[in-house]
Amino acid sequence: MAASGSRVKVGIVGGTGYTGVELLRLLALHPNVDLTAITSRKEDGMPVADMFPNLRGYVDLCFSTPEKAALDQCDVVFFATPHGVAMNQAKELLDKGVRIIDLAADFRLQDTQVFESWYKMPHACPEVLAQSVYGLVELNRAKIAKARVVGNPGCYPTTVILGLLPLLEGGRKLVDTAHIIADSKSGVSGAGRKAEVATLFSEASDNFKAYGVAGHRHRPEVCEQLETIAGGPVGLTFVPHLVPMIRGMFSTIYARILPEAMDTDFQALFEQRYANEAFVDVMPAGSQPETRSVRGSNQLRIAVHRPGGGDQLILLVVQDNLVKGAAGQAVQNMNLMFGLPEDAGLRHIAVLP
Amino acid sequence: MAASGSRVKVGIVGGTGYTGVELLRLLALHPNVDLTAITSRKEDGMPVADMFPNLRGYVDLCFSTPEKAALDQCDVVFFATPHGVAMNQAKELLDKGVRIIDLAADFRLQDTQVFESWYKMPHACPEVLAQSVYGLVELNRAKIAKARVVGNPGCYPTTVILGLLPLLEGGRKLVDTAHIIADSKSGVSGAGRKAEVATLFSEASDNFKAYGVAGHRHRPEVCEQLETIAGGPVGLTFVPHLVPMIRGMFSTIYARILPEAMDTDFQALFEQRYANEAFVDVMPAGSQPETRSVRGSNQLRIAVHRPGGGDQLILLVVQDNLVKGAAGQAVQNMNLMFGLPEDAGLRHIAVLP
Amino acid sequence: MAASGSRVKVGIVGGTGYTGVELLRLLALHPNVDLTAITSRKEDGMPVADMFPNLRGYVDLCFSTPEKAALDQCDVVFFATPHGVAMNQAKELLDKGVRIIDLAADFRLQDTQVFESWYKMPHACPEVLAQSVYGLVELNRAKIAKARVVGNPGCYPTTVILGLLPLLEGGRKLVDTAHIIADSKSGVSGAGRKAEVATLFSEASDNFKAYGVAGHRHRPEVCEQLETIAGGPVGLTFVPHLVPMIRGMFSTIYARILPEAMDTDFQALFEQRYANEAFVDVMPAGSQPETRSVRGSNQLRIAVHRPGGGDQLILLVVQDNLVKGAAGQAVQNMNLMFGLPEDAGLRHIAVLP
Amino acid sequence: MAASGSRVKVGIVGGTGYTGVELLRLLALHPNVDLTAITSRKEDGMPVADMFPNLRGYVDLCFSTPEKAALDQCDVVFFATPHGVAMNQAKELLDKGVRIIDLAADFRLQDTQVFESWYKMPHACPEVLAQSVYGLVELNRAKIAKARVVGNPGCYPTTVILGLLPLLEGGRKLVDTAHIIADSKSGVSGAGRKAEVATLFSEASDNFKAYGVAGHRHRPEVCEQLETIAGGPVGLTFVPHLVPMIRGMFSTIYARILPEAMDTDFQALFEQRYANEAFVDVMPAGSQPETRSVRGSNQLRIAVHRPGGGDQLILLVVQDNLVKGAAGQAVQNMNLMFGLPEDAGLRHIAVLP
Secondary structure, three states: OOOOOOOEEEEEEOOOOHHHHHHHHHHHOOOOEEEEEEEOOOOOOOEHHHHOHHHOOOOOOEEEOHHHHOHHHOOEEEEOOOOOOHHHHHHHHHHOOOEEEEOOOOOOOOOHHHHHHHHOOOOOOHHHHHHOEEOOHHHHHHHHHHOOEEEOOOHHHHHHHHHHHHHHHHHOOOEOOOOEEEEEEEEHHHHOOOOOHHHEHHHHOOOOEEOOOOOOOHHHHHHHHHHHHHOOOOOEEEEEEEEOOOOOEEEEEEEEEOHHHOOOOHHHHHHHHOOOOOOEEEOOOOOOOEHHHHOOOOOEEEEEEOHHHOOEEEEEEEEOOOHHHHHHHHHHHHHHHOOOOOOOOOOOOOOOO | OOOOOOOEEEEEEOOOOHHHHHHHHHHHOOOOEEEEEEEOOOOOOOEHHHHOHHHOOOOOOEEEOHHHHOHHHOOEEEEOOOOOOHHHHHHHHHHOOOEEEEOOOOOOOOOHHHHHHHHOOOOOOHHHHHHOEEOOHHHHHHHHHHOOEEEOOOHHHHHHHHHHHHHHHHHOOOEOOOOEEEEEEEEHHHHOOOOOHHHEHHHHOOOOEEOOOOOOOHHHHHHHHHHHHHOOOOOEEEEEEEEOOOOOEEEEEEEEEOHHHOOOOHHHHHHHHOOOOOOEEEOOOOOOOEHHHHOOOOOEEEEEEOHHHOOEEEEEEEEOOOHHHHHHHHHHHHHHHOOOOOOOOOOOOOOOO | OOOOOOOEEEEEEOOOOHHHHHHHHHHHOOOOEEEEEEEOOOOOOOEHHHHOHHHOOOOOOEEEOHHHHOHHHOOEEEEOOOOOOHHHHHHHHHHOOOEEEEOOOOOOOOOHHHHHHHHOOOOOOHHHHHHOEEOOHHHHHHHHHHOOEEEOOOHHHHHHHHHHHHHHHHHOOOEOOOOEEEEEEEEHHHHOOOOOHHHEHHHHOOOOEEOOOOOOOHHHHHHHHHHHHHOOOOOEEEEEEEEOOOOOEEEEEEEEEOHHHOOOOHHHHHHHHOOOOOOEEEOOOOOOOEHHHHOOOOOEEEEEEOHHHOOEEEEEEEEOOOHHHHHHHHHHHHHHHOOOOOOOOOOOOOOOO | OOOOOOOEEEEEEOOOOHHHHHHHHHHHOOOOEEEEEEEOOOOOOOEHHHHOHHHOOOOOOEEEOHHHHOHHHOOEEEEOOOOOOHHHHHHHHHHOOOEEEEOOOOOOOOOHHHHHHHHOOOOOOHHHHHHOEEOOHHHHHHHHHHOOEEEOOOHHHHHHHHHHHHHHHHHOOOEOOOOEEEEEEEEHHHHOOOOOHHHEHHHHOOOOEEOOOOOOOHHHHHHHHHHHHHOOOOOEEEEEEEEOOOOOEEEEEEEEEOHHHOOOOHHHHHHHHOOOOOOEEEOOOOOOOEHHHHOOOOOEEEEEEOHHHOOEEEEEEEEOOOHHHHHHHHHHHHHHHOOOOOOOOOOOOOOOO
16 A cells, blocks of 8 residues: 555546546546546547647646557546446456556446346446445545445445434434435536436526436435445435536435433534544534635535524535535545545635635 | 406505515506506605516506505505514505505414514514415315405415315324425525525525524414314424525425225316416426416416335425415405406416526 | 517527527517427427526427427528528528518528638528528618518627718718727637537636627628628728627727817717617717626617727727527518518517616 | 755634635745745634635634734745725835735736726825736746746736737837737636625536626736737726636737738747746747646646638647646746746646546
8 A cells, every 4th residue: 555655546437527627627636646547539639738738738638549548557547437447447447456546436336236227237347346445434434445446436425425424323223223214416517428308508507406206216325325324224315416516415404303302412422523524524513515615625514404493404415416416526536445634635725705 | 346358557666675566566567557656665656667667567556655645545555575574564455445565574473472473573464464375376266266465475475374274184194294295496586686695696596405493484374274273283394495596386295095094086176276276387297396486477386206115195386476475376366355356467488487 | 561469470590599589588578479480390399488488488399390480481481590591491481472581691691602611511502692691680671671681680790780881871080990809809709609618607707808800700790790881991900709698798899080170079970870769879978898798688888988088089889699589680680571560579678687 | 046955934814715725736846935924814723724724734724813824924925805905004014024926916007097986996105016026927027036926827817918918019019909809717726705796606617608708807907918019009808707617817818910911930930939937938830739637737828820822820828827827827937036946846747637
């Protein structure tokens, strides 16, 4: 494992989407990273900064084909690709000693049947999946440090799992786990950089809607993690919504407090659980977090509410979906995997206003 | 009561806010309305179209002081004023035979103690309040037709009450009324046209937040109506959120289906209840309404969801907060009160994109 | 020619874009129009209101193939299609006595060489083009009334030509016509409802840029008209920009006043020229028009500025690019062509806020 | 003068506006800065991070009164205050050896009569003004390094001056300096964090307008600088516009090429002039810069256009108005004044998307 002053050689597969450019933004100024390759078959030869002009002067790389990219010379490869790409290339890279962080869904769900029913493809490497680790640092820190393959969590799951973790772990019986509601709202960048009518400015601006009400891929991912944490079944209603903003994610989570847990100090419970977490901020009682307070940063903020002191617990969770919900969390995983300070390259103050 | 071809003389008190300009937009082209006066002490003498340039060529009125406005010559006066104004002027106008539609909260809550605790002022005319009618047409059509004073509903309450009405009325036992959740989202115009830092473009744009989590004035209003409808106590958790869009309101309502009601066809229940309502659109099963589908129109749309056929009912309700949630509903009330076609002056197709 | 109480049978070819839905919004409530068909080969059989939910309850039509649409039974057909479609179908419809209003560019440029160099296709019916009329009502009212084919102006040209018309027509020598600058800004809907990365919400929001600086199709269109008006060559620099708003267009036009014209009262010149125009509003001296003052309406507003009384004239012109800049102007043309009141179906007050 | 590893003690007067929070964002992570005080009489005692939640975990300071702030112990004090504050406190601080960077207008205009006519107050310390330096680094680098008082440029002037500098300096006769046009566009944050109706979300969103057409304070500031650079009179028409985005500024500058300069290679001229400037990026020929390419960064980008190779030169200039247009430029000035690397604390990649 690398010492904290050492260098990590990094490759990125598929850097033409929003998680790709965000990885580049974070890694280009990371004190321990040497960016060695970024692949895009379609854009082979194009300077990355031509596609993403914010990188002018900071990233000199050109996109290249995977063949030219010499990814097997990297210490770690990030996959910022559509679902299904990483699992087909994982084994070969692992055999060369390259570690893998997948920002798509290939290594998020351990249950391959659930994976196949939601992603409409068979899993290409169940044996690699079995040794992979779900890359939610605050849940799996020790395992991630030793992992060779990390499945970076989905954006919604990051907010919902971290919002419920203190209530469910350790065999606690605090809330009615059969009827949890997560009413989540995402900025439009969560839909990615694909040319689609539904996410055009003229469609998504000055508008608000729910989507995926009948079912969304992130629900089984959340449920698998929550059930592992709680050690039993969890009933979750999950409704995602689309907000006319670029970045930002907000989950309003409703959990009913069990009669025997009415005396719990939930504020203290959350503060203690996350006291040592650099990137989870439990806000003072009564706070109302805003997505802009984390825009461009790896911070996730939680506020704990219990209106009127009743039996309804409300958790408000915000993050930048492209940072803590994607690229930032991926870098946090890399830092852990290579023995670097967990916040290396991740100390950004959110851009406000 | 006026016949449908007749004219209604209309005055507006306090037309410098968003509900004021929206009333003007609707009333200026209303086929049965003569706009006779609009008051603003501060802007006395200023042409309305100087403040609101969209009205140039359509509204020639100037703002005038209440003294000059001769409101007692009107058939009806709309109050588009801060809370507490209408109740101080109501009696005098009523004595002159003028009818009143208040777009603020003075005639929304029958319980004056609740009013006083939330609006921090004693109620000035409880006896007028007692004879006033809560102006939700789909709930109180017959009473409104005869009313001399109408309290126009709040924007959030309109969505939540109409979203729950079919489930609660008629003594039905369909959902757990003790634990209803309304997760509501509003465009920024709901905060009005007041100079405040929190609703500046640079604060509210590209951002999402909850507010009023500990308590919001619209919760007691909803509860009073729901309890009247249900004939018993209703437990409601209400969390409003602010969306970076100008107009539009979206309520995601969660109700647990009672075991004995699992066989109910909720889609049919809603369709039947609102079959004859011009301004309530129960969308086909599986629909996902968008706020822009009602932008600038008096339509309210509802979609009924029950993921996986389980015990969780989800109601998605959209409206334009300034139209069905305020000025449009007020005009709908006026139409009823004066025997005009309910949709007179209200046939606008939403502006999309 | 139809009398003003009569009915016009209308067909629309290609109604799945923004000009299409806007035509539907305007025509569905037009007092003299019977919407008989709307074509889309791809969406054959789909209710129009399923694609554009704002039309629910107002438009019952389904998209149909051109074959089924019986367009030859219409009095007029609007083409809301890509460039090149109308010119291929025009002759056949004209032969059946159907009149045509094309919202694309096929009948905008009389110079077919210019057309071919900018639109990269030969013109399919130069003889029809020769008898078509450029549908800028305020310029060509008499001709349009008699036209069988109208080329509806581009959005930018509408603002630039109407902004300069009073200065150039009638052989006036008021400004330096060799060096006119139009710095124009458009909302994103001007780019249409095509799936493209550049107009995604996450690309176009919270951003401002110029485009087409080296050359834009609307420049030759403006020049052809201006040169006809001025009776001589006109030098125009035209720079379009993209504004993060859905609708709205703003042109800032700079013209240098000739020494011999320094005494001209330009405010009066503009007021007189447009005194009888229902849809051109010359604002009072010193005004600063806003695009939202025309959002959803067919109004175009002009403010005339001359800072410090010097030799620099600045014209500020606003319109809704989808209404006066496209569908509204098309309906205005139809009204003229069928002897209807020019503002029939076009009396909408802009939606503000 | 401090060596590059040394520490600078920094105070901020008036940190409750957008330039204040932006200074804090930049300075909190600046490797050579010790933030020692931030004053706000009104918010005395409030943690800065309570007002600006993005700073939670990075800035522990509370606002304090000027009396408690011990500003005279600082090496440098930034004034992020309304116009007129810095000039009243400058002398006292200077006498204590504290250097001053004013982000308001007090030290921008050397002509006090012009200052007084535009800012409606007499200048309080003309003798300090006389020794102050206009803090545009790329223009005045050597002077700034030795300055005790720096007037940080206005946001618009930064774009217009840097856009024209290569054309005017060194006695060059390249463009018609009597008739330069700057058509500028600013995000709403340029209006500051004041509670005003005109910059409410519901007023400024989905809208575009010009303002200050008759005259704007930044015009005399630009003119004073340009005339110094050109060594003679400059005629400038300046029209600012408001764009519905938070950050970002775009100036489209039109200059007529003189007959004798038609052979000039303007692209090369700009590239050479700024070859060694870390924060001025002359983009490749044909580029079309976007404001988001500099969002949150101190970069300013320029593209040089000459459509059709004619006599009209068009310069497109973008910056983040709060960074290069305000706080970032102020930090750049500080770095110079204290002998630090010019980019210390300023290496941020723009946040895109």
